[in-house]
Amino acid sequence: MTQTKNDILSSLNPSQRQAAEHFCGPLLVAAGAGSGKTRALTYRIANLILNHGVDPENILAVTFTNKAAREMKNRIEQLFAQHLALIRYDKPRSALTPEEQMKLRSRIYHSYIKPLWVGTFHALCARMLRYDIEKYQDARGHRWNKNFSIFDEDDAQKLVKQIVTQELNLDPKKFNHKTVRYSISNGKNKGWSPQAYQEAEPDYKGRVISQVYSIYQEKLAENNALDFDDLILVPVQLFRQNEQVLAYWNRRFRHILVDEYQDTNHTQYDLIRLLTTGGVNSYSFNDWQQRSIFVVGDADQSIYSFRMADFTILLDFQHDFGDRLPDESTRTMVKLEENYRSREQILTAANHLIARNEQRIDKVLRPTRGEGDPIYHYSADDEQEEAEFVIQKIRQMNGDNPEMHWGCFAILYRVNAQSRAFEEILVRSNLPYKIVGGFKFYDRKEVKDALAYLRILVNSADSISLTRVINTPKRNIGKTTVDKLMNAAIELGVPLWEIINDATSVNTLAGRSAKAVIRFAELMAKWQQEVNNMTASEIARGIMEESGYIEDLKKQGTDEAEDRLQNVFELFNAIAQFEEDNEEANLENFLAEAALASDLDNLKEGTDAISLMTLHSAKGLEFPVVFLVGLEQGLFPNHRSIEDPPALEEERRLCYVGITRAEDMLCITHALKRRLWGGYREAAIPSQFLDELPRDVLSSPHLGRSRRKGGSPGRAVRTSSPQNWRKGDRVVHRSFGPGEITHVFGTGQKISVAIKFPGAGQKIIDPQLDQLQKLE
DNA sequence: GGTTGTCTGTTTTTT
DNA sequence: ACAGACAACC
Numbered sequence: 086m087t088q089t090k091n092d093i094l095s096s097l098n099p100s101q102r103q104a105a106e107h108f109c110g111p112l113l114v115a116a117g118a119g120s121g122k123t124r125a126l127t128y129r130i131a132n133l134i135l136n137h138g139v140d141p142e143n144i145l146a147v148t149f150t151n152k153a154a155r156e157m158k159n160r161i162e163q164l165f166a167q168h169l170a171l172i173r174y175d176k177p178r179s180a181l182t183p184e185e186q187m188k189l190r191s192r193i194y195h196s197y198i199k200p201l202w203v204g205t206f207h208a209l210c211a212r213m214l215r216y217d218i219e220k221y222q223d224a225r226g227h228r229w230n231k232n233f234s235i236f237d238e239d240d241a242q243k244l245v246k247q248i249v250t251q252e253l254n255l256d257p258k259k260f261n262h263k264t265v266r267y268s269i270s271n272g273k274n275k276g277w278s279p280q281a282y283q284e285a286e287p288d289y290k291g292r293v294i295s296q297v298y299s300i301y302q303e304k305l306a307e308n309n310a311l312d313f314d315d316l317i318l319v320p321v322q323l324f325r326q327n328e329q330v331l332a333y334w335n336r337r338f339r340h341i342l343v344d345e346y347q348d349t350n351h352t353q354y355d356l357i358r359l360l361t362t363g364g365v366n367s368y369s370f371n372d373w374q375q376r377s378i379f380v381v382g383d384a385d386q387s388i389y390s391f392r393m394a395d396f397t398i399l400l401d402f403q404h405d406f407g408d409r410l411p412d413e414s415t416r417t418m419v420k421l422e423e424n425y426r427s428r429e430q431i432l433t434a435a436n437h438l439i440a441r442n443e444q445r446i447d448k449v450l451r452p453t454r455g456e457g458d459p460i461y462h463y464s465a466d467d468e469q470e471e472a473e474f475v476i477q478k479i480r481q482m483n484g485d486n487p488e489m490h491w492g493c494f495a496i497l498y499r500v501n502a503q504s505r506a507f508e509e510i511l512v513r514s515n516l517p518y519k520i521v522g523g524f525k526f527y528d529r530k531e532v533k534d535a536l537a538y539l540r541i542l543v544n545s546a547d548s549i550s551l552t553r554v555i556n557t558p559k560r561n562i563g564k565t566t567v568d569k570l571m572n573a574a575i576e577l578g579v580p581l582w583e584i585i586n587d588a589t590s591v592n593t594l595a596g597r598s599a600k601a602v603i604r605f606a607e608l609m610a611k612w613q614q615e616v617n618n619m620t621a622s623e624i625a626r627g628i629m630e631e632s633g634y635i636e637d638l639k640k641q642g643t644d645e646a647e648d649r650l651q652n653v654f655e656l657f658n659a660i661a662q663f664e665e666d667n668e669e670a671n672l673e674n675f676l677a678e679a680a681l682a683s684d685l686d687n688l689k690e691g692t693d694a695i696s697l698m699t700l701h702s703a704k705g706l707e708f709p710v711v712f713l714v715g716l717e718q719g720l721f722p723n724h725r726s727i728e729d730p731p732a733l734e735e736e737r738r739l740c741y742v743g744i745t746r747a748e749d750m751l752c753i754t755h756a757l758k759r760r761l762w763g764g765y766r767e768a769a770i771p772s773q774f775l776d777e778l779p780r781d782v783l784s785s786p787h788l789g790r791s792r793r794k795g796g797s798p799g800r801a802v803r804t805s806s807p808q809n810w811r812k813g814d815r816v817v818h819r820s821f822g823p824g825e826i827t828h829v830f831g832t833g834q835k836i837s838v839a840i841k842f843p844g845a846g847q848k849i850i851d852p853q854l855d856q857l858q859k860l861e
Numbered sequence: 862g863g864t865t866g867t868c869t870g871t872t873t874t875t876t
Numbered sequence: 877a878c879a880g881a882c883a884a885c886c
Contacts, residue, residue: 150876207876238875261870313876391874500873522875563862598862681876701874723873739874760877761872 093135093168094128097121104381104419105129108137110373111406113346113399113418114381117450118435118745119426119707122381123153126342127160129379133340134197135168141200145338145360147209149345151682153705154204157344161201165193202338206353207681210316211235215677217330221323224278225299227306229319232673234310234540234547235680239533241312242266243549248300253293260293269298273314274350274393276321307580309546317352324359335363339376345705346382347396348389354398361406370406378406384446385439388701388739390731400446424450424745426707428457430782431751435744437779442734450745459784460751462775467758468715472506475712475754476514479695482710482750491517495696495708497743499721503714504697511695521698527679531638531649535656536679538628539621541582542613543673548574548581555585558637560605566598586610608632621672622660629653700743711747713740716755716772740774770817815860816840823860 094102101121104114105128116122130146133139148154166189170178174185181189202209215231222228236244246262249255272282272294279302283295305311311319324331338360343349349357361378362370380402387396403409407417424432429452436449465471479494496507501523511518526532534557537550545551552571556562573594574581584590585606592599612628619627629635638650663678664670696708715721721740726732744751755771814826824840 205876316876388874389876392876502872559863561862565862699874721873725873735874 093131093164097124097128098423100419100421100423101125101128104379104421105132107377107379107419108133109375109377111378111402111417112380113402113407114379114421115418115446115448116381116383116421117424117448118383118386118742119424119450120421121423121425122383122421123157123160123344123705125421126344126379126381127157127164130161130201130342131164131168139340141197143337143339144201144342145209145340146201146203146342147206147344147357148203149205149348150705151205151208153344154208158198158201158203161203162190162193162198165197166190169193205681206349206356207313207316208678210320210356211677211681213320213334214311214316215673217323218319220327220330221319223302223306223322224280225303227303229306229309229311232309232544234308234544234550235316235677236305236308236310236312236549237528237680238266238313239528240310240549241270244304244308245269245297245301248297248304252300253297255293255297260297265294265297268294269301270312270314271393272298273312273318274352276318276352276355307546308548309544310549314352317356321352321355321359324356324364328364331359331364335360341378343378343380344382345386346380346402347384347387347399348382348394349398350393350395351398354395358405383448384444385442385448385738386704386742388704388735388742390735396444420448422448422451423453425453426748427745428452428454428749430457430459431744431747434460434751434778434782435741438737438744438774438777439741441777442737444731444734457749459782460753460778462783463752463754464771465754465756468503468506468756468760469510471714471754471756472510475507475714475752476510476516478712478752479710480514480516489709490693491695492693493709494712495698495703495706495710495746496712496714497698497700497703497746498715499700499723499739501699503720507697507714517692517694519692519694519696521696522702523698526652526655527682529649529652531652532656534634535625535629535653536676538632538634539625539672540676541609542616542624542628543676545582545586545609545613546580551581551585554632555602555605558633560601560633562595562598562601562605566595566602569594570602582609616672620664621670621675622657622664624672625657625660700739703746704742707746707748709748710750711743711752713743713751713753714755715759716753716775717759717769718772719769720759721772722774737774737777817858817860 094105097105098121101124104112104125107129114122114125116125126146130144133144134141146154146157148157166178169189169192170176170181173189174181178186178189202212204212214233218229218231218233242262245266249260249262249265250257269282272285275285277285279295279299282298283292285291286294305315324334341357341361343357357378361376365372380399382396382399384396384399387394387399390396403415403418408415410416412418427435427450432450432452439445463471463474465474475496479491482494483489483491498504504520504523508518508520527536534554537547537553540547540550541554548571552567555567570584570591571581573590574584577584584594585602586609588603588606591602591606595602608628608631612624612631615624615627635650635653638646638653659679660675663675667674696706718727722733722736726736753775755769755775757769759769812826815823816826817823826840
């Protein structure tokens with residue numbers, strides 16, 4: 086009888102506790118970096134179940150990444166283990182015998198973890214759709230069945246390309262398939278149908294894109310496939326058209342928790358709102374009996390606007406769901422401001438930097454740990470020397486401090502391409518490292534080929550997968566043959582598979598390739614039969630063997646082929662692992678998971694290695710020592726953001742995210758010269774963010790040198806305006822480097838100049854806005 | 862139908 | 877610089 090409510094929550098601070106104790110109604114937790122938001126979330130879930138008697142089945146917890154979902158499950162499990170060890174065995178968890186541990190874990194998993202719905206928006210929606218998608222039809226009557234394929238970005242682009250170039254014969258320069266795909270994606274993230282798209286963007290371009298969008302949806306339906314955006318949008322539309330379906334999920338998920346709420350887009354918001362209110366479509370919704378909406382986020386860490394995330398959704402929470410009272414008197418917002426992660430000097434820098442942003446909730450990170458060391462700033466000659474410096478510094482710290490193992494260090498950069506210089510030196514130095522994100526296991530050609538085979542078995546309508554592997558390995562089924570078959574399929578309005586699987590049609594259409602096509606069809610048909618009899622592992626091995634794919638790689642004999650072979654086997658391992666971890670593992674479930682999984686390396690965590698990743702991937706993580714590299718104008722902030730104030734604010738938030746990853750030590754570097762697009766970019770100007778950090782927390786032995794070489798960006802603004810620019814002047818631009826003026830337009834205040842840059846080509850620039858310096 | 866060589870855009874970030 | 881797309885050739 087020692088377990089009371091107090092005991093579970095006793096380790097929380099007052100604000101965390103207020104968040105964790107929240108039962109019914111809306112609550113926004115505005116949680117600064119390192120303030121224990123995951124803690125508040127997990128403790129609240131435990132508290133709901135243990136102290137309020139909520140059935141885990143009634144809880145929906147949405148995270149932004151798979152990693153975060155895994156982490157949350159683990160932490161909830163640990164909480165329960167701690168708690169139940171005391172209740173059931175009357176001793177702390179650490180004192181349990183191995184058998185008792187095992188028994189306890191299995192019990193916790195079955196009664197608490199498994200019935201909880203914890204996952205990303207995409208994974209959770211995919212799961213709901215496996216139940217209900219057959220009740221859905223879109224505005225034009227298209228339907229899907231529960232074996233739908235999930236198209237990744239690659240598949241989606243292929244489809245758009247097909248439409249743009251073949252169906253509509255558009256000028257590929259004006260309507261680049263990637264740009265069109267991106268526009269469609271953005272439209273979907275705003276909740277627009279093709280019709281709505283056209284209404285929102287009624288100009289010529291908008292009308293064309295709307296038309297592509299419309300055909301694209303038709304094709305997706307023909308393939309029985311959805312793209313990433315549809316996974317969210319389709320449930321929203323289904324909920325709007327089918328009251329019973331919405332009522333079911335609304336009743337089911339009484340308590341909804343959303344992590345990283347600042348990263349939600351409008352469609353995701355609609356989904357959450359529908360699930361929470363059950364479709365009561367007004368702000369007067371206030372039936373909070375036995376229900377809650379609990380969102381956690383930080384507007385200062387909103388870094389996904391390029392994916393249509395909109396942090397004003399977080400800023401509006403109080404208006405949407407809350408009591409709409411001012412911050413001081415509201416009962417529907419809690420701020421977590423104590424920072425348990427970083428040393429004071431690091432927090433000072435972070436607070437100072439982010440305070441420059443206009444759009445935010447006022448909030449500071451209050452230090453709880455000692456002052457720590459100043460932030461170290463290093464100015465390198467080029468990207469190679471930058472990497473050498475960082476690695477040498479890591480070796481030195483590792484040598485000096487026995488407790489600093491390799492896993493303590495992280496190198497964070499703006500773009501993936503920056504990892505190369507570091508990798509080269511790490512390999513040469515023989516140090517253990519891991520690259521998080523970047524190349525993804527499931528993006529590799531051979532893995533996608535294997536998955537395509539499997540997808541066809543589950544969803545034979547998936548023509549994208551079918552065309553992908555029909556001649557891989559080579560079976561003498563060339564482009565002309567595939568085109569003929571495909572045209573017939575389009576003509577008849579049936580999936581490609583139906584043509585291929587009919588020997589007569591094939592004989593008529595395919596000429597001398599007919600035999601090969603028929604053999605391929607027979608192979609696939611045979612394995613389709615086995616989907617319900619054999620395990621996913623057996624099927625995967627079987628089809629990859631019998632299709633000749635493995636044989637083909639083996640006989641190539643190159644290192645690359647060997648590598649690919651290894652990856653195919655690695656996929657088999659992943660399937661086997663999946664079968665071990667999931668009771669109802671089957672091929673369908675595996676494919677659903679694989680489509681949404683990022684990379685496999687996450688599985689082998691725990692290895693002691695230096696971490697390399699982009700700033701975006703670093704969100705949510707923390708490291709004792711962080712190196713923030715490549716702080717150069719044009720790289721970070723990225724050149725596409727410099728002239729766009731909201732985008733620049735986002736870059737600044739990204740920098741804030743980077744700084745706040747560091748626990749004890751932060752080191753910021755930039756290079757004066759950087760290899761980019763093949764050539765060198767000379768005289769790179771240090772990032773403006775360096776100037777935006779408070780001076781007194783920066784320790785920077787090379788500061789003087791770097792300033793003189795790069796010029797001070799702060800001062801350059803003022804010196805550049807009254808100049809007389811002339812054709813032929815040699816100049817240095819803040820982000821494009823050195824160049825020569827080729828034209829001068831206008832006079833006086835309204836002057837603009839065209840400059841030819843060796844690296845970036847010709848650009849027209851306003852010297853008032855851009856930092857331009859004349860060279861003598 | 863497959864292979865070789867040339868041309869092009871590409872580098873912001875991701876579920 | 878480099879991969880992927882496409883055309884010309886085998």
